[in-house]
Amino acid sequence: MTDPQEVRRIGIMGGTFDPIHNGHLVCAEEARMQFHLDEVLFVPSGQPWHKRGVSPAEDRYLLTMIATASNCDFSVSRIDIDRGGPTYTVDTLRAFRAFYGKTTELFFITGTDAVAEILTWKDPEEVLDEAHFIAANRPSYSLSEEHRRLFRDRVSVMEIPALAISSTDIRQRVAEGRTIRYLLPREVREFIEQRGLYRKP
Ligand code: NAP
Numbered sequence: 001m002t003d004p005q006e007v008r009r010i011g012i013m014g015g016t017f018d019p020i021h022n023g024h025l026v027c028a029e030e031a032r033m034q035f036h037l038d039e040v041l042f043v044p045s046g047q048p049w050h051k052r053g054v055s056p057a058e059d060r061y062l063l064t065m066i067a068t069a070s071n072c073d074f075s076v077s078r079i080d081i082d083r084g085g086p087t088y089t090v091d092t093l094r095a096f097r098a099f100y101g102k103t104t105e106l107f108f109i110t111g112t113d114a115v116a117e118i119l120t121w122k123d124p125e126e127v128l129d130e131a132h133f134i135a136a137n138r139p140s141y142s143l144s145e146e147h148r149r150l151f152r153d154r155v156s157v158m159e160i161p162a163l164a165i166s167s168t169d170i171r172q173r174v175a176e177g178r179t180i181r182y183l184l185p186r187e188v189r190e191f192i193e194q195r196g197l198y199r200k201p
Contacts, residue, residue, distance in 0.1 A: 023160065027160045045081075090123040137163070
């Protein structure tokens with residue numbers, strides 16, 4: 001029987017996932033292992049308030065479901081999509097905290113460049129209090145000394161070579177008719193082709 005006092009460690013993989021790719025999947029798996037997470041929840045953003053021309057949330061949700069289906073340690077949450085309105089991480093973390101209670105540790109996994117912007121997010125102090133941040137690092141990018149000092153023990157940087165893959169590059173490739181094979185799971189590529197996502201109008 002599970003000890004009710006046992007601390008659970010949940011990874012929350014927040015992102016636009018337009019589209020999800022192998023870099024995200026490698027990152028989630030690496031975070032799960034390095035930080036001894038019990039599971040990783042992928043949380044596609046509903047309306048990223050800072051972006052224009054993002055694909056419909058239901059398409060990004062389905063892409064994320066398809067990409068994670070074969071890993072029993074991964075699941076997908078609709079929480080940011082169903083809440084409606086612009087997506088703020090503080091609301092996401094409040095909802096997970098209310099659901100899991102105080103005995104669960106939350107780890108928010110995202111890109112280093114997103115983490116570097118936390119101080120511009122809504123209620124940044126509460127965001128940093130509620131979760132430990134795992135910042136996935138592209139090989140060419142790292143947090144500045146100033147950011148490292150500022151975030152102290154609230155952020156861990158995790159280097160992920162596969163993150164040279166980027167959603168922006170994949171969208172551009174599709175628009176230009178170039179190959180995206182091997183950059184993301186085959187089923188995700190097939191869904192993109194069937195739905196005609198990212199093609200030039
Ligand atoms: P983004 O600016 O599109 O992404 C920043 C960088 O991180 C990109 O290089 C991106 O690569 C990478 N990235 C994004 N999600 C990742 C993940 N889960 N693992 C590894 N790398 C990742 O950021 P975003 O996707 O819109 O937002 C990331 C998270 O921050 C979301 O959960 C979002 O809701 C949150 N956020 C909150 C606020 C706020 O509360 N005010 C503001 C901004 C973002 P790819 O392009 O290849 O994904």
